[in-house]
Every structure is written in structure tokens, then in C-alpha cells.
Amino acid sequence: MIPNLSLGARARRCAPAPAAATLFAAFGLAAPATAQVIFSIDYKGARRGDAATGGGGLIRESDLLLPTLGAPAFHSLQPPQIFRNGASLGLPNFSVCTATIDGVPCQIELDAVSFGTDKYFRPTAGDQPRLFFSVDIHSVGRPLGIGPNVATEAIFGEVAADIFTPFNLPPGPLDITGAAPSNALVLDGNGEAGPSPFHYRGLGLVEPHLAPIPPAPPSPPYLIGGDDLDALVLPGPQPPQFIFYSVDGHLIEPSTGIPGSGTASTITPVGSITGSTVLAVPFSGGTPIVYATPADLGLDLFAPSLDDLDVLIVYENGIPGYQASVTPYDWLPGTPGQKDMLIFSVRRGSHLVQAQVLDSRFGRPIEPGDLLTPPSGSGLTTSPPGIWIAAENLGLKTQRTDGGDKGDDLDAGGTGEICYDCNGNGIEDSVDIATGSSVDMNGNGIPDECDSKAFCFSDGSFGDHTTPCPCANTGGPGNGCAHSFSAAGANLVAAGNLSPDTMILTTTNTPATALGLYMQHDTQGDQTFHDGVLCATGTLVRLRSRAAVGGTSMFPDSNFPNDATLTLSQRGGVTPGSGVRRFYATWYRNASTTFCPPATANVTNGWIIDW
Numbered sequence: 001m002i003p004n005l006s007l008g009a010r011a012r013r014c015a016p017a018p019a020a021a022t023l024f025a026a027f028g029l030a031a032p033a034t035a036q037v038i039f040s041i042d043y044k045g046a047r048r049g050d051a052a053t054g055g056g057g058l059i060r061e062s063d064l065l066l067p068t069l070g071a072p073a074f075h076s077l078q079p080p081q082i083f084r085n086g087a088s089l090g091l092p093n094f095s096v097c098t099a100t101i102d103g104v105p106c107q108i109e110l111d112a113v114s115f116g117t118d119k120y121f122r123p124t125a126g127d128q129p130r131l132f133f134s135v136d137i138h139s140v141g142r143p144l145g146i147g148p149n150v151a152t153e154a155i156f157g158e159v160a161a162d163i164f165t166p167f168n169l170p171p172g173p174l175d176i177t178g179a180a181p182s183n184a185l186v187l188d189g190n191g192e193a194g195p196s197p198f199h200y201r202g203l204g205l206v207e208p209h210l211a212p213i214p215p216a217p218p219s220p221p222y223l224i225g226g227d228d229l230d231a232l233v234l235p236g237p238q239p240p241q242f243i244f245y246s247v248d249g250h251l252i253e254p255s256t257g258i259p260g261s262g263t264a265s266t267i268t269p270v271g272s273i274t275g276s277t278v279l280a281v282p283f284s285g286g287t288p289i290v291y292a293t294p295a296d297l298g299l300d301l302f303a304p305s306l307d308d309l310d311v312l313i314v315y316e317n318g319i320p321g322y323q324a325s326v327t328p329y330d331w332l333p334g335t336p337g338q339k340d341m342l343i344f345s346v347r348r349g350s351h352l353v354q355a356q357v358l359d360s361r362f363g364r365p366i367e368p369g370d371l372l373t374p375p376s377g378s379g380l381t382t383s384p385p386g387i388w389i390a391a392e393n394l395g396l397k398t399q400r401t402d403g404g405d406k407g408d409d410l411d412a413g414g415t416g417e418i419c420y421d422c423n424g425n426g427i428e429d430s431v432d433i434a435t436g437s438s439v440d441m442n443g444n445g446i447p448d449e450c451d452s453k454a455f456c457f458s459d460g461s462f463g464d465h466t467t468p469c470p471c472a473n474t475g476g477p478g479n480g481c482a483h484s485f486s487a488a489g490a491n492l493v494a495a496g497n498l499s500p501d502t503m504i505l506t507t508t509n510t511p512a513t514a515l516g517l518y519m520q521h522d523t524q525g526d527q528t529f530h531d532g533v534l535c536a537t538g539t540l541v542r543l544r545s546r547a548a549v550g551g552t553s554m555f556p557d558s559n560f561p562n563d564a565t566l567t568l569s570q571r572g573g574v575t576p577g578s579g580v581r582r583f584y585a586t587w588y589r590n591a592s593t594t595f596c597p598p599a600t601a602n603v604t605n606g607w608i609i610d611w
Contacts, residue, residue: 036070036234036235037066037067037071037072037163037187037232037233037234037418038064038083038113038232038233038235039064039065039080039230039232039412040061040063040065040113040229040230040231041205041228041229041230042061042227042228042230043103043104043105043106043109043261044212044222044224044228045061045102045205045206045226045227045228046206046224046225046227047059047079047080047227048060048061049101049102050079052065052079052080052081052082053068053078053079053080053081053204054081054082056081056085057082057085059080060085060086060094060108061105061106061108061109061110061230062085062091062094062097062108062109062110063082063083063085063086063110064082064083064084064085064110064231064233065081065082065083065203066082067080067081067202067203067204068081068202068203068204072187072201072202072203072418073191073201074191074192074202074444074445074578074579075190075191075202076190076191076203076204077190077191077192079204080205081204084243086108087285088281088285089110089245089281089285089288090281090285090286090288091108091263091266091267092266092267093106093107093108093266094108101221102221102223103220103221103224104220104221105220106261107261107263108261108263109230109247109248109263110230110245110247110248111230111231111245111246111247111248111275111308111310111347112245112246112310112311112312112344113231113232113233113244114233114243114312114313114314114414115233115236115242115243115283115314116240116241116244116316117235117236117237117238118234118236118313118315118341118415118416119236119315119415119416120315120331120332120341120415121171121329121343121388122171122332123171124171128169128171129415129416130416130417130428131166131389131413131414131415132163132164132165132186132232132413132414132416132418133163133164133165133183133232133311133411133413133414134160134161134162134164134232134410134411134412134413135150135159135160135369135396135408135409135411136160136228136348136409136411137157137159137160137209137210137228138211138255138406138408139154139159139160139369139396139397139409140159140397140408141153141154141159141396141397141408142396142397142402144183144395144434145436146433146434146435147184147185147434148196148198148200148430148433148434149164149183149184149185149395150408151395152196153198156195156196157195157207157208157209157210157225157226158189158196158207158208159209160189160209160224160226160228160229161188161190161203161205161206161207161226161227161228161229162185162186162187162188163185163187163229163232163412163418164183164185164186165184165186165428165430166179166182166395167182167183167184167431167434167435168180169393172328172388172389173328173373173386173387173388174387174388174389174390174393175387175390176362176364176390176392176393176398178390178393181393181394181395181396182393182394182395183394183395184431184433184434185198185200185430186200186418186420186428187200187201187203187418188200188201188202188203188207188445189205189207189226189227189229190202190204190205190206190207191203192207193443193577195208198445199444199445199579200430201420201445203229205226205227205229206225206227207226207227209224209226209227209228210224211224211255211256212256213256214256214257214258218257218258222256222258228411229411229412230412231245231412232412233414234414234415234416234417234418235416241282241283241316242280242281242282242283242291242316243280243281243283244278244280244291245279245281245288245312246275246276246277246278246310246312247263247264247273247275247279248262248264248275248308249262249265249274249276249305250265250275250305251275251305251308251347251349253348253349254348254354254406255406260275264277264305273290274294274300274304274305274307274308275305275307275309276294276307276308276309277290277293277294277309278290278291278293278314278322278342279291291322292324292342294307296322296324297309297344297374297385298360298372298374298375298383298384298385298386299346299385300351301351301352301357301383301384306350306351306352307346307350307351307352308346308347309347310344310346310347310368310409310410311343311371311410311411311412311413312342312343312344313341313343313344313413313414314340314342314343315340315341317331317333317338317339322340322342323337323339324340324342325339325340325341325342325373325374326339328373342373343371343372343373344371344372345370345371345372345413346366346368346385347368347411348368348406348407350368352366352385353366353367353368353407356399356400357384359372359376359385359387360383360385360386361373361386361387361388362386362387362390364390364400365399365400367390367391367399367400367407368406368407368408368410369391369394369396369397369407369409369410370390370391370410371388371413373385373386391408391410394410396408396410422446422447422450422610423438423447423449429450433445433447444498444577444579444610444611450610451498451609451610451611452494452495452498452503452607452608452609452610453608454492454493454605454606454607454608455535455605455606456533456535456585456605456606457477457479457480457605458473458474458475458476458479458480458532458533458605459474459475459477461477464524464526464535464606465526465533465535466526467526467528468533469482469531469532470531470532470533470596471531471595471596473487473489473531473596475487475488475489475490476488476489478491478605479604479605480492480532480533480602480604481531481533483510483531483588483590483595483602484590484594484595485511485551485590486509486511488509489532489605490507490508490510490551490588490602490604491507491508491509491604491605492506492584492586492604492605492606492607493506493607494506494607494609498577498611499576500576501567501568501570501576502567503568503569503609504554504555504556504557505543505554505568505586505607506552507546507548507552507553507588507604508551509551509552510551510552510553510586510604511551511588511589512548512550512551513547513549514551514588514589515546515547515548516545516546516547516548516553516587516588516589517543517544517545517546517586517588518542518545518546518555519536519540519541519542519543519584519585519586519587520582520584521537521538521539521540521541521582521584521585522538522539522581522582522583523537523538524536524583525537525538529587529603530587530590530599530603531595531596531599531601531603532602532604534585534606535585535606536585536606541572541573543555543568543571543572544556544562544563548588556571568609569611574611576611577611578611579610579611580611581609581610581611582608582609582611583606583608584606584607585604585606585607586604587601587602587603588602588603589601590602
């Protein structure tokens, strides 16, 4: 049994809220079927300077991006879309930035972003928000069981473009031994398997990456080969009013000697903004204002620009200005004097990390993998931040616990939903696989119990369609609509292995000698189809027609010479292991002209195969 596996998993919601749909419609985008992911990339990344999918210009380090197809997908090998560019954030240098060559900074780099609608942390164990994060190219993680996780992806240089989640976090604050270390890969950079063997939905980023080795003295271009995801937003159910963000300072990365882009020094009022300042701009665009100062957060304690904020998770209370949290959970709605929740991290190279400054909550040396809150306790305006979740709980390496010359660096983070839960158990598919509670033998990133399953039953019992059988001719459990020879309707089932493909579709309980057509579609639908209901649409592949024998037929069928060496995937033009989803059903003749006229045909239930 995996302890605490269900924490934070209750009441999961896999569809965007109406506000989220409005958000995307405002920018001419369709709301995706799952909670959306918005992100940015580092200027050293390979996608910097590429033409964005869907238009909008060249991708830059100032831009908020969407996955290639609007939502994460397998084989995301084309560039992401641009959701908002740096001009809408009020970055002064955006209009004059002409350096779109990989590895050449242009003082327009975002470091952390939030819409102020992140899900807030709660004090009760069964009601925690899901936390998602990304790490930088130098992170290695801790070995954690089955994988995929930070450690397994780091081996292949594929860690920095990925998004991970911990899966056993109790309520914070969490000291270094607050929970069993955990993390699991949720979304991949490019949605491809290899060189890492794990195959998950992707964002349109390039993998693998390399650690840059600059010339001496260091000078651009600084190239990492792949991409480094640098900010993460999971839009919440409320319509956002502002975009909160922090930009890159000039700190030197101790692993390589590469300086920051110095974007903060360009923001008005020039000279007062640092990499630790949280800015806010109206969601519709405009001039940024200071939301939270470094002093509010316990940063830049000894001199300006000594620290650099790297993750930003904000729940804004709706009261103008920033009301800093003083005690845990004083940000909960309905709390007298409700505060704003602002949780952050600091990047490697920050003074707090380099000088091993102790946090104000547990007295631990602050690490670049820690999630932090403003100074713990009232009247601590000159104290360092307090640890909210120590990096060890996230399965990240630290100097204070693991030794070595550096710890893993949280590069992006947010709370919300990235819900891919095919088996409906309230737990991300990736977590099921990582913990061993589900098996993924074919490595397609989907639990094997979901690779092949029946759907589209005549009674709509599983909610996959709302269209009723056209003549109130509801069939039996698990079948299609009733036909003139059987009130139970006909049934389709698929059985076999996916890789190598031995799948066989079998249709039963049709009229005794009815001619049937095996169909494959690529999109889920919901419509009346002759005397039945078809829950598929899109591209149709007519696989084979078969005459039933005693109401039964199958495809492929070795009794037919043309099927002897043919597989279902070959006939359907799909590749086992590709992760594509296809929908199957069988149309069949039902010659009665008096049963549910005028149609003289019907259809089975459907079957889904995730190849």
C-alpha cells in the first residue's frame, strides 16, 4: 500500500471551469478538454527564436506559451503557441529586442509567473491542492522507486523541460523530514520516448538538454541544446485580474559562471527593481507596478539584487496591494484579516543559498529547491523567508542533506490541476505508474488498464454521451441500442496485446447473418447513428466488412486469407506505442423496416484503444 497516496486527490476536476473557457475564448483559443498549462522558457533554450505554432511571431523568453496543440499531447515536436508576449507584460525592452538567437540574452526574461488564482494550501490532509513543478538543467533528484521522476529524467538530460508532481504531501509547513520524498513525471517536454524510455504527453519543447560550457571569460551565446521550462501557470477557476511575475536579475549561476540577463534593471523605476521584486500588470495588459518588494519576502536582506526569485505561487485575496502572510493559512477565505498567499523559491546563486542563511521557520539553511513563504512570524521584516515545503519532501537533492557542491533548483511551480486520470481513481495516471499501482508495460504513459476499454453504452451509464437511443430502444448493459432481433442490442469487445499488436475486435449478438462494417475513428463524438448511438467522429477508416455467423464476427480473422498477416493497427494506420487514441464500433444491417423506422441498420457499443 502506498501511504497517503490519496492526499490532495479528492474532488479532482478534469475539465476547465467556465471562467477558464472564457479566458481562452478571449484570446481566440478553444478551451482544452483538460486543465491548461501555460509556461515560459529560458533564453538559452532551443525554442527561443523559433516561429510559434499558430502565428504570433518568434518565441522569446518573455512569452507565456501554450503547448503545441493548445493542450499537452504525445509527439509534440512542433513549437508551442504564444499565449501572451512580453509587450502585454509591459517589459520595456520587448519592442527593441532583436536578439532572437539561441543563447544571447535580451533583458526580457521572465523568471516566475502566477495569475493570482493558484489553489491555496489548506490545513486539512484530505483537501490539499496539487503541486506541480519543474527543475533546472543542473538538477539530478533523488532515486525514487519505479519512475519516471526527476532522477530518471536527469540521467538522460531530459529533466528541465518536464513537469513533475509530488504525491504524498501532508499539510505544510514541512521540515526536511515532513514527508516521504516523492515526485513523478506528469508532462514531458516533447511527448516522445527516448533517450528516456518514458512516454508522456508533451509541451512542444526540445529535449535533451546539455549543461552549457561557456568560453573563458564567459560570453554568449550560452547554449543548452534543448529547452529549460522557466515559469509555470495553471489557470484557476476564477477569471484572473492581474498577471503577477518576477524577471531575471544578474546573478551568476555558480555551476557555469553564466550571469543572469539583467532584465530587472530595465523595469521602471530603474534601479529599484531587482530579481526578487514581484510585479503585477492588469491581465488585459498595461504598465507593471510593484506588488511585493524583496523586503516583504525576506529577500535582498544585506544589499539589493543579492537574491533572485524563481517560483511564484499566488492566491490573491482581492484586496488592493499585498497583504503578507504572517501565520500559516491566514490566506484562507473567510479568515479575519485574510492575507495573500505568496509562495516562492530562490534560484541557485542567491545570497541566501550561497551564505547558507537559516530560514525563519525551522532554522534550516535555505536551498534552491525549497518552497518558501515570507518571514515567519509578525514584525520580522528583516528576517529571511520561512520554509513552507523543504526540498527533501519533493524528492530533490540538497546540500544540507545530501552534501555536494549544489542542490537541485526549483525553476517553476504552481498549484492547480493537470488531470489525466483515465481509470477514474482520483490519482494522476503518472502517479499510478510511478508508484506501481498501475502497470504501463508498453511504455505509452497510460495505465495498461486504460489502453483498451469499452464505452458508449446504450444507456449512457458512464457519461460519455448524452444522445439517447433514437426510439427508446435502450439495449442491455454494456451493449449498443436494441435491434429487431434482440432487445439486448449488439456488443463489441477488443482483446489482445498492443505491442506487438495481437488485438482482435469481436462483435456478438447481431442479427444471425447480418453484414457488419468494422469502423475506426480518431475523435470522440456523440450522435444518433441509424438505430443506435455512435460516440465517435473525425477521420473514418473502414477496417473490414464481415458477415456474421450466428450473430458473431471478428476482425482480424485468420479464417480470411487477407487477414492472415494483417493486424488491427496496420489496417488502421496507427503505430503501437505511439500513444494515439482511436475509437472503434461496428455498424451492422438490421433489415426490419418497422423497427425504429426509417433506418435499417444499427451500431454496437464503442471501444477505445490507446495505442
